[in-house]
Amino acid sequence: MKHLLAALALSTALTSLPALAEARPVTFTTQMRSYGGDGAYLAFYVTDAQGAYVGSLWMAGGKAKYYKHLSGWQAATGGDRTQVDGITGASVGSGRELKITLDLQDALFDAGYVLHVDAAVEDMRDSPNEIVLPLTSDAVGAPVTGRGYIDTLTVSF
Template identity: 30%
Template sequence: MKNTVKRMLLGLCGVFFIAQTAAQEVKYKCMLQMSNYDGLEAYVVVSLIDAKGNYEKTLYMMGPDKQWYNGFKEWNKKLAKKKENLNGITGASIAAGDRSITTFTLDEKKFNSGYKLRFESAVEDGSNHIQDVEIPLNTDDITQKAEGKGYIRYVKLNKVQ
């Protein structure tokens, strides 16, 4: 009888832990609008940046060819050190004037603690914009339209219900 009660309690604790973990991750739909620049398709990398300005995690990469990743000097240094697996978080590069919609998951524990999302853009034979768009990871700013400074015209995030 005691073993049965222990197993039930352990099972309930496990269900509670799984529910807590799932509740901490939230999906956001990201709409990215490119400006009308001259040149080839852009590569865009979306990264999670910690409160000290360090790269923590790559959320998405628009651009499938690894040979061009070295165009992102700061991000590529981090990638070389950390050996991040980009499988499943890469997509097509994006042309001038085009729009891209993608979805990624964010950890709610990172909100309101100095973290931000960084959108870095680069075009072959063009410049690299390390901080093309930066969005503070807080509940007030995450869904605000953010204007770009380089190849990106703007970014808009919406929470997926």
């Protein structure tokens, strides 16, 4: 239950600060490769520096029965669907670009947190940790390459 404690610690730390000054919209632009398959499921989630799960940012793909193929996210959450309530959208087709804009706490950056993206496509191999990106100020604006389905992921303010 380490991850719950971590999340709790983070949220108490954040809520003790004035919220307005500390939040900003962050855009995640994901360009998919032309991998020649059906729409990809993508799970965006955050762990701390030790790899303990903190929380989810986005889930591309609406059918919970396929989430077990996002094996990193599945292992981190135990497949808990409530973790992505209100932050779930459609799967992303081959060669398409997904742009998500989220109002995130400022304290997320430069605090040792790591963004993970898991990817999976019907009848193709699962790609957990397709992208592993430490959330630092340096990472902002620099495209990162994925291991399989994702061409580039860019985090920007």
